[in-house]
Amino acid sequence: MDRQFLTLTIAASLVASSTCAQLPRVVVQGTGAPQVFTDLEQAVAAAQPNDKLYFSGGTFPYTGGLVLDKPLHFIGAGIIPDSAQTTGVTTLNGVTVNEPLYILTQASGSTFTGIRFTRTQWDGSSNTTSVMFGNTINNDAPTDVVFQRCWFQRHLVLGQPNSPSANTNTLIDECILLGLLVGENHTATVTRSILAHGSNQIAVVSFFAGGLTVENCVVLGTIQNTYGAIIRNSFIRTNGGYATYGCANCVLEHNITPNSTIASSAPGAVLTNNIANVDPATVFIAESNGLYELTDDLHMAPGSPGLAFGTDGTDAGIHGTSSPYKAGGVPYNPHYRDAVISPATNTDGTLPVNIRVAAQSH
Secondary structure (H helix, E strand, C coil), rough: CCEEEEEEEECCCCCCHHHHHHHCCCCEECCCCCCEECCCCHHHHHCCCEEEEECCCEEEECCCCCCECCCEEEEECCCHHCCCCCCCCCEEECCCCCCEECCCCHCCCEEEECCCECCCCCCCCCCCCEEEECCCCCCCCCCEEECCCCCCCCEECCCCCCCCCCEEEEEEEEEEECEEEEEECCCEEEECCCCCCCCCCCCCCCECCEEEEEECCCEEEEEEECCHHHCEECCCECCCEEEEECCCCCCEECCCCCCCCCCCCCCCCEEEEEEEHHHHHHHHEEECCCCCCCCCCEEECCCCCCCCCCCCCCCCCCCCCCCCCCCCCCCCCCCCEEEEEEECCCCCCCEEEEEEEEEEEE
């Protein structure tokens, strides 16, 4: 793994303690002097539009729903334990029932990389959400939001229920989604991602209106109720007889499924060079039960029908394209590696803080 290292030396007027040095930290950098926080909500409140928030490994809780109403750039330490051994994965955790991270229209252009989004409590229903666009129907259309190498333990909902159609251009790249991806009539592009609500579930992706693109993904569940979607170079596995349902006027090309039907109840759908009735045991090196696990190896197996099956001549699935999925999930942007914090201030009253960060460039 190629990494570029950069050192940030920060002198801050802080009270030193060995206990604080062990807490997860957020470094806010951008408009003003760098600031170091141990509280997520305080860090977000202090950040100015387009500032970068560098997260250490560890869990950052928030209560009552965390609202982003300005563009910010969240850069975590990673989402896969084996690739974030120095500090652990970065987790943003909502601790109250059904209060997700809300991204408002005013936060258009925000980016997130190397972060897990989880929930401590939920009401036992299937509706628990990790991240949601808007907290009312009047502010639920942020544009050009980017999630790269992120992990969603529960649902990612890109709008409020019954929201009017909007071209929001959300990008979801090299992510792992264990809940539903719900469009709520907004638009998104999903590339080289694992959408794994479970192949025994009815839906993984739903409610997009004329603006969904799914390319080189592994989908363990159904894509349904999506008008005019483009779905290509992907593996889709469900426990029903169809891979997609209710996808009127969709374009499906170079997809692979163990199911007998590529598109059900899909008037106007255009199907090109898809393969149905595939034995799922022959597709990947290691994936056997239709549920994503960290031990899965989603490279194409020797003799797999997905080898060189993509429209560009590379493999179908997440390890195709000219820039395949990076199994370690390390962020593109510099992320926190470690910190050396002096146990005492200097004679001038400043506390020396040395932050080391790294990035996977490609």
